[in-house]
Amino acid sequence: xxxxxxxxxxxxxxxxxxxxxxxxxxxxxxxxxxxxxxxxxxxxxxxxxxxxxxxxxxxxxxxxxxxxxxxxxxxxxxxxxxxxxxxxxxxxxxxxxxxxxxxxxxxxxxxxxxxxxxxxxxxxxxxxxxxxxxxxxxxxxxxxxxxxxxxxxxxxxxxxxxxxxxxxxxxxxxxxxxxxxxxxxxxxxxxxxxxxxxxxxxxxxxxxxxxxxxxxxxxxxxxxxxxxxxxxxxxxxxxxxxxxxxxxxxxxxxxxxxxxxxxxxxxxxxxxxxxxxxxxxxxxxxxxxxxxxxxxxxxxxxxxxxxxxxxxxxxxxxxxxxxxxxxxxxxxxxxxxxxxxxxxxxxxxxxxxxxxxxxxxxxxxx
Amino acid sequence: xxxxxxxxxxxxxxxxxxxxxxxxxxxxxxxxxxxxxxxxxxxxxxxxxxxxxxxxxxxxxxxxxxxxxxxxxxxxxxxxxxxxxxxxxxxxxxxxxxxxxxxxxxxxxxxxxxxxxxxxxxxxxxxxxxxxxxxxxxxxxxxxxxxxxxxxxxxxxxxxxxxxxxxxxxxxxxxxxxxxxxxxxxxxxxxxxxxxxxx
Numbered sequence: 001x002x003x004x005x006x007x008x009x010x011x012x013x014x015x016x017x018x019x020x021x022x023x024x025x026x027x028x029x030x031x032x033x034x035x036x037x038x039x040x041x042x043x044x045x046x047x048x049x050x051x052x053x054x055x056x057x058x059x060x061x062x063x064x065x066x067x068x069x070x071x072x073x074x075x076x077x078x079x080x081x082x083x084x085x086x087x088x089x090x091x092x093x094x095x096x097x098x099x100x101x102x103x104x105x106x107x108x109x110x111x112x113x114x115x116x117x118x119x120x121x122x123x124x125x126x127x128x129x130x131x132x133x134x135x136x137x138x139x140x141x142x143x144x145x146x147x148x149x150x151x152x153x154x155x156x157x158x159x160x161x162x163x164x165x166x167x168x169x170x171x172x173x174x175x176x177x178x179x180x181x182x183x184x185x186x187x188x189x190x191x192x193x194x195x196x197x198x199x200x201x202x203x204x205x206x207x208x209x210x211x212x213x214x215x216x217x218x219x220x221x222x223x224x225x226x227x228x229x230x231x232x233x234x235x236x237x238x239x240x241x242x243x244x245x246x247x248x249x250x251x252x253x254x255x256x257x258x259x260x261x262x263x264x265x266x267x268x269x270x271x272x273x274x275x276x277x278x279x280x281x282x283x284x285x286x287x288x289x290x291x292x293x294x295x296x297x298x299x300x301x302x303x304x305x306x307x308x309x310x311x312x313x314x315x316x317x318x319x320x321x322x323x324x325x326x327x328x329x330x331x332x333x334x335x336x337x338x339x340x341x342x343x344x345x346x347x348x349x350x351x352x353x354x355x356x357x358x359x360x361x362x363x364x365x366x
Numbered sequence: 367x368x369x370x371x372x373x374x375x376x377x378x379x380x381x382x383x384x385x386x387x388x389x390x391x392x393x394x395x396x397x398x399x400x401x402x403x404x405x406x407x408x409x410x411x412x413x414x415x416x417x418x419x420x421x422x423x424x425x426x427x428x429x430x431x432x433x434x435x436x437x438x439x440x441x442x443x444x445x446x447x448x449x450x451x452x453x454x455x456x457x458x459x460x461x462x463x464x465x466x467x468x469x470x471x472x473x474x475x476x477x478x479x480x481x482x483x484x485x486x487x488x489x490x491x492x493x494x495x496x497x498x499x500x501x502x503x504x505x506x507x508x509x510x511x512x513x514x515x516x517x518x519x520x521x522x523x524x525x526x527x528x529x530x531x532x533x534x535x536x537x538x539x540x541x542x543x544x545x546x547x548x549x550x551x552x553x554x555x556x557x558x559x560x561x562x563x564x565x
Contacts, residue, residue, distance in 0.1 A: 042479075143453075
């Protein structure tokens with residue numbers, strides 16, 4: 001294993017890759033199989049030894065690859081270092097130890113020009129001054145880390161108290177539409193009276209705050225809803241609050257802060273007092289379609305500009321089942337699959353419409 | 367391999383470290399002990415774990431392990447101490463627990479990494495001011511460092527030189543040098559790949 005005379009450039013034990021441990025208890029197995037080894041600051045170094053570099057004249061590429069992790073101060077090949085046939089050994093000195101650490105972690109066991117690199121630290125190449133500096137930096141890092149931790153721990157106690165008040169203030173205005181829409185999303189089928197604001201917090205908070213007459217609220221709600229022409233989120237909010245006017249006085253109170261926070265929009269469009277249920281369902285469907293379209297973008301673009309990464313997915317293989325009736329069935333299924341896959345944008349619409357009609361049958365309210 | 371304690375992910379870092387300590391104390395498998403100790407020693411590299419390690423008395427665990435017969439356990443334990451001793455609180459704990467003599471004993475280990483970790487630990491323990499602990503620069507220690515400082519092993523040589531230059535007064539070094547010629551060498555050099563060049 002060891003050659004040596006102990007000088008830099010000879011083989012050391014810490015250059016040799018230790019065997020991976022395979023007898024670890026499950027609870028302490030890491031993500032990658034690793035050897036049983038302790039890394040101390042002594043072992044780490046800004047010098048990295050790279051073994052297993054294929055002898056194809058790729059020094060420049062090697063250095064460029066490692067330079068991704070930090071500035072390199074110097075590099076050279078170690079010709080005297082024992083190497084496997086057709087491989088070379090290099091020494092790379094990083095400016096910073098941290099770069100070397102990252103480079104080692106990322107580049108060890110990586111393939112390079114057909115070979116597997118073995119990267120290890122080479123602290124024997126350090127000068128006294130470099131070692132001293134290394135130890136000092138470690139000490140400073142620990143001092144910083146523990147000092148920050150103390151500071152953070154004391155600060156953490158202050159933060160929750162402030163945060164509590166901030167949150168409540170924020171909840172007061174801009175979050176209202178958010179709450180409305182989340183309630184919309186979370187309970188699409190359920191427009192029962194206990195809805196629209198499934199969150200208790202704003203309900204309690206606001207209920208105690210506002211004390212307007214229902215009528216005024218309605219107008220304000222309609223003001224904010226007129227922008228619903230553009231199918232913004234506001235419209236959903238409006239739909240909900242407008243839809244259940246009789247249900248809860250609370251809803252009006254809740255809608256107030258939102259609308260007061262918004263600009264006063266023209267009342268050119270008068271929103272009816274009762275929005276039919278179908279409109280809400282259509283809104284949901286529309287939003288779902290938008291999401292699908294957005295989700296589809298990467299796929300639609302692949303054909304044109306995007307670089308396709310990875311192998312093309314195989315199509316459904318056609319297999320002869322040796323029987324006419326079975327083949328017919330199989331073909332029918334295949335064509336149906338193709339139809340469904342190709343009509344995905346349309347499918348949700350169809351489905352939602354089905355849902356919608358069925359819902360309107362099941363849950364018609366008088 | 368012997369036990370597989372189940373660790374709830376919600377238990378977090380402290381729970382995991384606790385599980386490691388428990389396994390170390392209960393297992394009879396040397397392999398498992400080594401794996402766990404290495405694991406703890408590596409955790410000792412990260413300052414964010416120090417409060418947990420102190421809480422779980424892992425520092426004492428490391429110090430106790432220095433007396434083990436298994437060289438690997440000693441190597442990992444002193445590595446763990448080397449990792450966490452730059453921290454002030456840990457340093458005080460080690461010194462108060464009488465860890466100094468245990469660490470100095472490691473200077474005579476046949477294993478290279480053990481000796482290197484021991485020298486580095488002494489460097490860190492001294493760095494806050496050796497005046498409070500004069501045994502850090504006791505004569506045997508200084509003599510040992512002198513011998514290391516002329517070793518062919520670069521890493522050992524560098525560390526020993528740092529110890530001598532930064533934490534030993536010239537008079538102390540001179541005294542150690544003069545005494546060395548006469549007294550019996552109490553601390554043997556590590557066996558691994560070292561060819562001391564005697565002047």
